[in-house]
Amino acid sequence: MAALLIVKDAIDHGMRAHDKTRLGVDVLVYLAINGLAWIMQTSLVRGLAGVGQDVVLGLRQDLFDHLTTLSLRYFSQQKAGWIISRLTSDVDALSDVLSQGLTTLVVNTLTLLAAIVGLFVLDWRLGLVALVILPPTLVLTRWFQVKSHAAFLRVRETISALTAQIAESVSGMAVIQAFNRERAFLSEFDKANDANRVTNTYAQYLNSIFFPAVELLGVVAMVAVLWVGGRMLGHGSLTIGTLVSSVFLLNLVFQPLQELSDLYGQVQSAGAAMEKITTVLDTEAEIHDEPSAIRAPRIEGDLVLDRVTFSYGRDPVLHAIDVHVRAGQCLALVGESGGGKSTTAKLVGRFYDPDEGAIRVDGHDLRSLELRTYRRQLGVVLQDPFLFAGTIADNIRFAHPDATDAQVEDVAHAVGVDRIARRFDTGLQHEVREGGAGLSAGERQLISIARALLADPRILILDEATSNIDRPTEILIEQALDRLLRGRTSIIIAHRLATVRRADEILVMEHGRITQQGTFDDLLAVEGPFRRLAAQLKDTALKGVGAQLQADDEMPVTGSRESSSASVASSEPE
Amino acid sequence: MSRRFLSVDPPDLSLWPTAKGLARLWREQWKIVTVGLVCAFVMTGLSLAIPLVIQRAIDHAIAPKSGHRAALWPYLAVVVVLAIVRFFVNFTRRYATARTGVRVEARMRELLYQAYLRYPRAFYDRHATGQVVSRATNDLYPIRYFIGWGMTQGIQSVMMIVGIAIVLFLVDVKLAALALVAMPFVAVLTFMFGRKVMPVSREVQQLKADVTEAADEAVVGIEMVQAFGREDDVQARFGVKAQAVRDGVLRQARIEAAFLPGLLFLPTLSIAAVVYFGGRDVINGALTYGQFFLFYQLLLQLVWPLEALGWILSLGQRATASASRSFAWLQGIETIPEPSQPTSLPAGPLGVRFEDVHFSYGSGSEVLSGIQLEVAPGEVIAVCGPTGAGKTSLLNLLPRFYDPTDGRVLVGGVDARDLPIEDLRNAVAIVTQKPILFSIPLRDNLTAARPDAPWDEVVAACEAAGVAHFASELPDGYDTLIGERGVNLSGGQRQRVALARALVAGARVVVLDDPMSAVDTQTERHLVENLRPALAGRTVLIATQRLSTVEVADRAVVVDDGVIVESGTPDELLARGGLFAQLFGEEVSAAA
Numbered sequence A: 001m002a003a004l005l006i007v008k009d010a011i012d013h014g015m016r017a018h019d020k021t022r023l024g025v026d027v028l029v030y031l032a033i034n035g036l037a038w039i040m041q042t043s044l045v046r047g048l049a050g051v052g053q054d055v056v057l058g059l060r061q062d063l064f065d066h067l068t069t070l071s072l073r074y075f076s077q078q079k080a081g082w083i084i085s086r087l088t089s090d091v092d093a094l095s096d097v098l099s100q101g102l103t104t105l106v107v108n109t110l111t112l113l114a115a116i117v118g119l120f121v122l123d124w125r126l127g128l129v130a131l132v133i134l135p136p137t138l139v140l141t142r143w144f145q146v147k148s149h150a151a152f153l154r155v156r157e158t159i160s161a162l163t164a165q166i167a168e169s170v171s172g173m174a175v176i177q178a179f180n181r182e183r184a185f186l187s188e189f190d191k192a193n194d195a196n197r198v199t200n201t202y203a204q205y206l207n208s209i210f211f212p213a214v215e216l217l218g219v220v221a222m223v224a225v226l227w228v229g230g231r232m233l234g235h236g237s238l239t240i241g242t243l244v245s246s247v248f249l250l251n252l253v254f255q256p257l258q259e260l261s262d263l264y265g266q267v268q269s270a271g272a273a274m275e276k277i278t279t280v281l282d283t284e285a286e287i288h289d290e291p292s293a294i295r296a297p298r299i300e301g302d303l304v305l306d307r308v309t310f311s312y313g314r315d316p317v318l319h320a321i322d323v324h325v326r327a328g329q330c331l332a333l334v335g336e337s338g339g340g341k342s343t344t345a346k347l348v349g350r351f352y353d354p355d356e357g358a359i360r361v362d363g364h365d366l367r368s369l370e371l372r373t374y375r376r377q378l379g380v381v382l383q384d385p386f387l388f389a390g391t392i393a394d395n396i397r398f399a400h401p402d403a404t405d406a407q408v409e410d411v412a413h414a415v416g417v418d419r420i421a422r423r424f425d426t427g428l429q430h431e432v433r434e435g436g437a438g439l440s441a442g443e444r445q446l447i448s449i450a451r452a453l454l455a456d457p458r459i460l461i462l463d464e465a466t467s468n469i470d471r472p473t474e475i476l477i478e479q480a481l482d483r484l485l486r487g488r489t490s491i492i493i494a495h496r497l498a499t500v501r502r503a504d505e506i507l508v509m510e511h512g513r514i515t516q517q518g519t520f521d522d523l524l525a526v527e528g529p530f531r532r533l534a535a536q537l538k539d540t541a542l543k544g545v546g547a548q549l550q551a552d553d554e555m556p557v558t559g560s561r562e563s564s565s566a567s568v569a570s571s572e573p574e
Numbered sequence B: 001m002s003r004r005f006l007s008v009d010p011p012d013l014s015l016w017p018t019a020k021g022l023a024r025l026w027r028e029q030w031k032i033v034t035v036g037l038v039c040a041f042v043m044t045g046l047s048l049a050i051p052l053v054i055q056r057a058i059d060h061a062i063a064p065k066s067g068h069r070a071a072l073w074p075y076l077a078v079v080v081v082l083a084i085v086r087f088f089v090n091f092t093r094r095y096a097t098a099r100t101g102v103r104v105e106a107r108m109r110e111l112l113y114q115a116y117l118r119y120p121r122a123f124y125d126r127h128a129t130g131q132v133v134s135r136a137t138n139d140l141y142p143i144r145y146f147i148g149w150g151m152t153q154g155i156q157s158v159m160m161i162v163g164i165a166i167v168l169f170l171v172d173v174k175l176a177a178l179a180l181v182a183m184p185f186v187a188v189l190t191f192m193f194g195r196k197v198m199p200v201s202r203e204v205q206q207l208k209a210d211v212t213e214a215a216d217e218a219v220v221g222i223e224m225v226q227a228f229g230r231e232d233d234v235q236a237r238f239g240v241k242a243q244a245v246r247d248g249v250l251r252q253a254r255i256e257a258a259f260l261p262g263l264l265f266l267p268t269l270s271i272a273a274v275v276y277f278g279g280r281d282v283i284n285g286a287l288t289y290g291q292f293f294l295f296y297q298l299l300l301q302l303v304w305p306l307e308a309l310g311w312i313l314s315l316g317q318r319a320t321a322s323a324s325r326s327f328a329w330l331q332g333i334e335t336i337p338e339p340s341q342p343t344s345l346p347a348g349p350l351g352v353r354f355e356d357v358h359f360s361y362g363s364g365s366e367v368l369s370g371i372q373l374e375v376a377p378g379e380v381i382a383v384c385g386p387t388g389a390g391k392t393s394l395l396n397l398l399p400r401f402y403d404p405t406d407g408r409v410l411v412g413g414v415d416a417r418d419l420p421i422e423d424l425r426n427a428v429a430i431v432t433q434k435p436i437l438f439s440i441p442l443r444d445n446l447t448a449a450r451p452d453a454p455w456d457e458v459v460a461a462c463e464a465a466g467v468a469h470f471a472s473e474l475p476d477g478y479d480t481l482i483g484e485r486g487v488n489l490s491g492g493q494r495q496r497v498a499l500a501r502a503l504v505a506g507a508r509v510v511v512l513d514d515p516m517s518a519v520d521t522q523t524e525r526h527l528v529e530n531l532r533p534a535l536a537g538r539t540v541l542i543a544t545q546r547l548s549t550v551e552v553a554d555r556a557v558v559v560d561d562g563v564i565v566e567s568g569t570p571d572e573l574l575a576r577g578g579l580f581a582q583l584f585g586e587e588v589s590a591a592a
C-alpha cells in the first residue's frame, strides 16, 4: 500500500519535477517496502496457517469427543457415513478456508482498507465518486449470501448422503457381489453422485456470477473516477499524478475485493459445513450424567431390575420386567429370538434408560451414578464382537490399557486365544484389521471375551458371546470364567442350552416378558417354555446319546412338537 | 498348479502416469473444457484491452501531450462495454471450468465406485472401510479444485503473462526486457517448490484417510467403546491422528510460505525497474504518461497471474498427489479373473466337488490343505469343526470370494473359474456368517438377490426362514426401514432375514455359514423342520457349531486345521467317538 503512495510520489515529484534522484530514492523505498511485505507475508502465512489449523484441530477433536458421548440411539438412527462426513469433509471445508482464507482475509482486508483510506487521503472527492458502487455491491453480496448458503447446505447434505452410500456399500460388498447386485448399487450410487454433482454445479454457478459481477463494478468505479477526474483536471482542481494514482489505488481496491469475494464463496461453503457440524455438537446425549450423579463406588454386584418397561419406538420391547441378581450370582437369559434379551443387557449397561421402572446396582439407581465410573466396572461381550485395528494384544488390553504383557498372556492363555495366535508368526502381536477382518468369527469372539476378562469387571455381561465357538473351547472359557471371575455377578445370554447350565438362575424371556424362572433342573422338570427350548434335543437323530434326557423327560416327541406350536402359556413366577 | 496372489495394495503412481490419467479425464469433458479455454483466451484479450483503452484515454483525453484534449466519454464508453462483455465471458469461463471440475470429480468417483464393485475380498481384507471411503470422497476434492479452477486459470495465467510480455515489447523493448528479467527466477522457484511439496501433499492425503478410518472405526465400534467407558482412550487416539493431519497441513503451509511470497516479490523487482527506468524515460520525454501507466498497470496485472500460478502449482501438487493414489487403485488392483473361454452350467441340480483344494490368505500358513469333498446334487451337507478350522474359508471358495491356491472347486462338474462370475454367483447363494443387511425396507432386503421375485415366493421363504414370525410385529411390517447393519433388529432376526434372502434368490447351490447361531433353539427347530422342504432339490453346505443345526443335513464332515478328518451321518459320527463326538456329544449330555 505504502508502495503505491511511493509510486505516486515518484510520478508527482520525480517525473513532474524531473528529479531523477528523487525517483531513485522512491524506487529503493518501494523495493524495501515490498521486501518487508514479503517477509511479513511469509511469517503471516505460517502464523495464520498455524492459527487456522489449530482451530480446525480443536473443532475436529471436540466434534469427535462429543460424538463418543452420544447415545446408542443416535448411532442407530444416523448412518455411519453421514457421521464420518461431518468429521472429515465438513471439517476439511473449514480447514480450507481457515488455512488459506485467513491469510487472504488479513492481507486483502488490510490492503483494501489502506487503499480506501489512501484514496480519500489522495483526494476525498474521487474517493466519494468511487463509493457510488458501494450500494450495488452490498445488494449483490446479500443476494449471493442468501442463495449460496442454501446451495452449500445442499452440497453438504448430498456429499454426506453420498459418503453414507459408499460406506454402506463398502461394508456390505460381500453380499452385493455374492448376489450380483453390482448394477443395482451402481445405479443407487449414480443417483447420489449425480445429486451431489448437480448441487455442486449450482453452487459453482452462483460463484461464477458473483465474482465477475464484482469485477464489473470495479470497472464502473474506475470509469466514474476517470470521468469525474478528467473534468476536475480540466478545471485544474486536480493534478495528473493524483488522478493516475487514484486509478492505481482503485485497482488496489478491486484486486483485494475480488479475492475477498472469492473467499466469500469459500466462507459460505464453510459456513454451511459449520452449520452441519453444529447440529451434531448441539445434539445432547440422551444418556448423560445428572448433576447430582455420584462416582460409582466399587460395585458388589447386587442387580435389580424393578418393573422395567422399555421401548425403542412405539411398542414396548420390555414389559415391566422384574429381575433380581444377587451379588456373585450368575444369571442366564434364554428365550425366543427377538424376545428382549439383548435389550435387557443394554439397559444394564445403561445404553438406554428404562421408560418406566428402575435399574439398581447395590441399591443405587443407575441414573444416579456417573456413567463412566459405572461402565468401567462392567465387562461386556456384545453379540456382534467388534475388534479395533491393532494387534490382538492391543485389543485384549482395550479395557485395561496398562495391563502388563504377562497379564495379557495369562488371559489369552486362559480362554485359548494363545492357541489361535500361535497360527500367526507374530503371535499376540498379530495385526488385526478394523472389525477384526482377518480372523474367523469364533476367534473374534474369543478375543473379545479375553478383553472383557482382563477388564476385571464387577459385573460381566456375555451376550451370545460363544455362539460361534465350538463347545469344547466354550468349556475352556467357562473354566476360565469360574477361575478368574469367581464371585462376580454375571449375566449370560445364550441359546445353546449347555451354555446356560452353569447359571444359578435362568430366566426365560418371550415377547419382552419373563415367562419362566428357576434353575436348569427345575425348569426342565416342569412343562413350560424352557422345555420347549430343550425339546429339540429329543428329536434329533441322536437319541442314543440323548437317551438320558428322554428318561428325565417323559413327554413323547410328538407332544413336544404340539406344545411348541401351542400358544405361549405365561407362567410368570413371582 | 500354484497361483500367485492377487495384487491388492499397489504403490502410488508416479507423476507422469498420474498427469496422463488426469489429462485423459480432462479431455473427456472436452466440450466444456473448450468453452472454458476459449473464454479464458477472450478474457485475456479483454483484460489487456481495458488498460490499453484507459491508456489512450489518459494520453488523448486527460493529459494529452499535444495539448489538444479529445472527448473523454467515447473512451469510457468503450471501457464500460468491454467490461460488460468481460463480465459475461468471465462468467461463462468460470462456470464452464467449475463444471468441468465437478464433472471430473463425479466421473472419477464413479470409476472408483465401479472398481470397488469389482474388487476381490482380498482387497477389502487389506483396506479398512474408512480408507476405501476416503479415496472416493476426500481424496477427490483437490482434483476438483485443480481441474475446476486451477487448470484453466493456469492456462489463462500463462496466456496473460505471454500477452503482457508481447504488449510490453510492442510499447518499449528495453522496458519490456527489464520487466521480464525476473521471469527465469520465477520459473526456477516454481520448479523447486513443486519438488518439495509433492511428497508432503501425498502424506497429507494419507493422513486424512487415516482420520476417516479412525472416525469410521469409532462410529461403528461405539458400543464397545462406551461399554467399557473407554471414550477417553479412543479420543486420545483420534486426537493423535487429527494432530498428524494438522502437522502435515502445516508442513505443507510452511513450504508454501517459503515459496509463494517469493513468487510475489520477484515481480515487484520488475515493477521497481519499470518505475525507475520508465520514470527516467518519462522525465527524458521518451515515454508518455499513458504509456507509463500502461506499463505499470500491466505489471500489476502480472502480479495476480503469477500469484495464481503459485497457488495453481500447489493445488496441482495436491491434485496429483490425490490422483496418484486413486489411479494406483484403478490400475493396480487385480480383480478375480473372468474365464477366457467361459463354459455354461448344466441344467438341473448342481453337485459340488472340492478337488485337493489348498488355500491360504497370502500371509501366514495354509488355511486349507488338501480338501477332498464331493457333495451330490440335492445333498445337504454339514461342515463342522472347531473355531478357526477353516469352515468359512472353505465355503467362501464357492462364490469365488477367493480362488484356491491349489486344486479345483467344481460346481455342476465345471471348474468355478471357467464359469462367468455372474452365472456362478447366480447359481450359488450365500448366507455370510455375520449377516449383512442394508438400510432399505425389509421387503427390499428380502428381495435384494432377486428383485423380481413373486411376492408369494418371498412369503414362502419368510415362512421357512422364520421371518414371517416377527415381521408382522415390526412397526411397519415388511415395509419397516432396516437400520444400517440391521441395527433395529435382534441378532437372530438379522440372521433369519439373511437366510430368507438366500432362499428367495432361488439358487441351486446354497451356502449357509452358521446361519442360526443367534436364534433360539425353539426357533431353530422350526427352521430346521421347514428348511428341508424349502431346500428340496438344492445342494446345501451348512457350517455350524450346533448339533441341532447339523440335524438338517444328510451328512456331516468335520474340518480340522484345514483338512477333513471325519465324514458320515451325524449318528455314525457321534457313535465313532472322534472329533465330532467331542464337539457335540457334550451338548447332548448337557441337556440331560
Ligand SMILES: Nc1ncnc2c1ncn2[C@@H]1O[C@H](COP(=O)(O)OP(=O)(O)OP(=O)(O)O)[C@@H](O)[C@H]1O
Pocket: A076, A312, A313, A317, A336, A337, A338, A339, A340, A341, A342, A343, A344, A383, B487, B488, B489, B490, B491, B492, B493, B518, B519, B520
Ligand atoms: N435399535 C433398535 N431399534 C428398534 N428396535 C429394536 C432395536 N434393537 C432391537 N429392537 C427390537 O427389539 C426386540 C428385542 O430385541 P433384542 O435384541 O433385545 O432381542 P434378543 O432377545 O436379544 O434376540 P436375539 O436372541 O435374536 O439376539 C426385537 O423385536 C427387535 O426387533
Ligand SMILES: Nc1ncnc2c1ncn2[C@@H]1O[C@H](COP(=O)(O)OP(=O)(O)OP(=O)(O)O)[C@@H](O)[C@H]1O
Pocket: A423, A437, A438, A439, A440, A441, A442, A443, A468, A469, B125, B361, B367, B385, B386, B387, B388, B389, B390, B391, B392, B393, B394, B433
Ligand atoms: N481374511 C482373512 N485373512 C487372513 N486370515 C484369515 C482370514 N479369514 C480367516 N483367516 C484365518 O484363517 C483361519 C480359518 O478361518 P475361518 O474363518 O475359515 O474359520 P472357521 O472354521 O470358519 O471358524 P469359526 O468357527 O470361528 O467361524 C483362521 O485361523 C483365521 O484366523
Ligand SMILES: [Mg+2]
Pocket: A440, A441, A442, B391, B392, B393, B433, B513
Ligand atoms: Mg467361520
